[in-house]
Amino acid sequence: VLVNRGWVPVRKRLPATRADGQTAGLVRITGIVRLGHAPGPFAPPAAPAQHIFYAPDGDALARGLDGPVLSIIVEADADATPPGGWPRAGVTRLAIPNDHLQYALTWYGLAAVLAVIVALAWRRARAVARGQGHR
Template sequence: MPASPAGRSPVRLVLVAIAAFGVLVGLGTWQLERLAWKEALLARVEARVHGAPQDVPAPAFWPTLTREHDEYRKVRARGHFDHARETLVYTVRGEDAAGPLKGQGFLVVTPLIRADGPPILVNRGFVPSDRRDPASRAEGQVAGEVEVTGLLRLPEEASWFVPANNPAQAIFYRMDPADIAAARGVAGAAPFVIDQDAGEAPGGLPAGGGTRLAFPNRHLEYALTWYGLAAALVGVVIAVLWSRRKGRANEVERRS
């Protein structure tokens, strides 16, 4: 005789639970793999940030630059700032930001015109909203040839939480060298920005060295959560099966 629906139900429950258990364990294992990747990334960034500055990559290498191999590399370049084409990128510095300046303000991005290569946009650092006018920080508008050292940064990725840039009106919320160069008519500019080191602007503004190096790393927490859910699932299934078995035993006892 075919098994009754009640008899098939525990088998179906176990099969579904096994599938769900496999998914949960797989998610936990994936998070552990992400943890290893994130720790390796942090180690690479730490080594790059504190390494000796190298010359900026030559234009021939620009198409091959990647976040994995080049982001946060310490670089240097020589040239003179084209302050007439300075661009402001809106930002907010939280309480965890380096340096004393907090709150709303702008990142000052200025083309570095080089004699030995195409121009490079330099994020010279942060200025508060009340110092956005270059005239209010004239001491920092350095003239003549300078050597810039800082971190190589590729374009910021778009985010739902950051408004889109409006190059036509020179309104920027995201560091995108292509947008900025096009809006300011900086032909042939590098596809990256140099985040200038701290202390390189006379008078203290713009305040460089504010590159955010905090990377969220909650992968271990997520892995433990998934593994915990898998363990809880096993406990629930065992409890359900035990309850059904006990119920059948009581039923048989009552009938006897």
């Protein structure tokens, strides 16, 4: 699997510039498993030769590596930030919107407006049927 260990600034892109953050041997990582996704239409093109990607596209990342690699991405949580601070792990933000009240108010409000319109149309139709015309 692919592991997103975190973010590094451009000046620290080369591993030699962040020697404290390099790991050796077995490492235990906790994080979030993602299947990745292709970059959006406004994302700049990836530069695989320079190992620069703008979206977690597991397939594109796996193609650039030697050997069999699953295109599953584990995004390390904040506890995985190594000594020296780079790469900075835990950059994935889980912000699941809770818009239930907003949706409920919107749809019940629209239903109430529809009920008023139906009541007015029904009242007008009854008046026309009685021959009273338009009120």
